[in-house]
Amino acid sequence: MSQSERNARVRLVDVARAAGVSKTTVSDALNGAGRLPAATREHVRQVARGLGYRPNATARLLRRGHTRLLGVAAREYVDTPWVYADLAYFSQLTTATTRAALSHGYGVVLLPTSGPEDCWLDMPLDGVFVIDPVAGDPMVGDFLAAGVPVVSDRRALSEAGSGARENGRWVDFDYDGAARQVFDHLEAAGARRIAVVAATATACFHQRSVGTYHDWCAERGREPRIVLLPSPGVQQMLDAVRELLAADVPPDALVTLVEVSPPLLLDTIRRLGRSVPDDLLLVCATEDPAASYTDPPVTTLSFLPGETARAAVDLLVDRIEGRAGDHGRLFSADLRIRSSSAFPGRRPALG
Amino acid sequence: MSQSERNARVRLVDVARAAGVSKTTVSDALNGAGRLPAATREHVRQVARGLGYRPNATARLLRRGHTRLLGVAAREYVDTPWVYADLAYFSQLTTATTRAALSHGYGVVLLPTSGPEDCWLDMPLDGVFVIDPVAGDPMVGDFLAAGVPVVSDRRALSEAGSGARENGRWVDFDYDGAARQVFDHLEAAGARRIAVVAATATACFHQRSVGTYHDWCAERGREPRIVLLPSPGVQQMLDAVRELLAADVPPDALVTLVEVSPPLLLDTIRRLGRSVPDDLLLVCATEDPAASYTDPPVTTLSFLPGETARAAVDLLVDRIEGRAGDHGRLFSADLRIRSSSAFPGRRPALG
DNA sequence: TTGAAAGCGATACCAT
């Protein structure tokens, strides 16, 4: 049964035999190569179609020497995998990566964040985009050692050592600048007690942002007010907000670095008897498009998944196809100021 | 340069030469196969490591005869691709598919919904999950013709014809039953003027649900109140709601079949001066976990992306690995009744 | 114009 099914699969030689020509002729006819007479070409095509012949993809790949497949791995929650399913940031990033890859003729493989050691090396990839690598991330080193071009961040590349100069490319964010931009903006809007919700995640984004927050507070002699969530989740997020707002001297500004639905957050704050932006200024790090449709519209900090993905893919594809190109791209996050963080009484126009 | 780089890639024979043994011995030593003396094995491993040898994934695949790669294609918005990036349903579905695949040792390739004809056939896949196939979807037929197992829905399989009995498996929803369950529930809660927002999408879900709505209205001699969105998007969605609520005799219940953020929708309705559930009962087809945290919590209709994905992958993997198994699975959508659609005055417990 | 043969790189069989 299984045997007969395997044999049922029509190969190139079968077509050649049936058409009474050689493998070469069949290959050329089907690929539009060579300079065959139109009659032969058509005949071969007829026979191939009749037999239901489809070329074996793997064999062509081996012959071609490349697979036109890019890997994507989101490493932020590498220990509690897949929680990022609900996070708009990762969802948009992988989707944007896929779209960018397709525009270059590449497919995208979603890589495991866990699993047997090295299992990712079994995948026939031309390049890999490792998002939010953890410290000492083995994945980056493994791929570079295997000679597979990698896009990640500068820290991961420098840790990986050899191979990085040749095949490593980077996409970095100015996390420090982004965080300062948020805090400075809130301070300018009158905030003096800024509270933050972040995650105890391994990713650069959280670690750097939290670090910057502490620095920023220290520079001003202010007490940090921060809740670190061990994992994302609506309930945890809302609980953290309640906890922060319940302080004896409540904060006058809130920054959420963990993704949360802006309208839900606004509603929760409202139910706690606080008003945005009058009692509380609000800035959310989120990619949720709903943020601009709430009342008031919510100021957001975006890490530009679309642009990041395109840059990463361009970098990767340039390297794979042997074109010269940049070694990396530095991005600044995009702070979209809306009414939720406006100086009370001086709200920007809606929208 | 390119030449030297290609040659720089260490192959199995290079290791064999360097270690002074044959290719077989290297292969066995590295794969833990054969019965080599521990000394030889260790020596070969040393040499391999020293040379930085990594096996060529494509070559192993060709040899193995399978790739352990599954394709996923979401076809709903095949003409306006990638708009589904923001839709929690597809995001969760692809993520769940990836997780299920990984648990079987398979990777997942995100397939293009557009692009050169047949381009998907160039990918070395062991199986494919075609979500929401369009009418006469060529993708399903192409893969089946190529002998690649496919999971899709029964309609797509029957249209594809030959090859479907052998390699076709299906996952279907009782869309009709789901829609009726929603409308019956709302009617029981007192609704007499149910309005619907749906999409002019090609997917079964929208077409069937809209059809059922019209049938259901006709059976009761009611006038359908429906807005069909040409594409998803926050703005279009909210506009549709405004339009429906602005009717001379406004609806007393609203069903959204296009994904929308429940807290944002609630807020919008509130701003239009209506109260949920007192003036308006609300049911949303959405996978957004925020729905249960709003005030009032929103009744949702879920199409179980997690369970669907797992079923699809199980079906696919059983077929690929030659195990007997079901030919398909029929799912019922999951209606989670919450306060937003409760009989006014008789609200269920919060949560 | 056509076809034979040599790869692509790794693995499995079967001698030794």
Add this chain to the structure above:
DNA sequence: ATGGTATCGCTTTCAA
């Protein structure tokens, strides 16, 4: 215990 050799299915070079 080890190594030669055929094989996976296709593309490409080169000779006829």
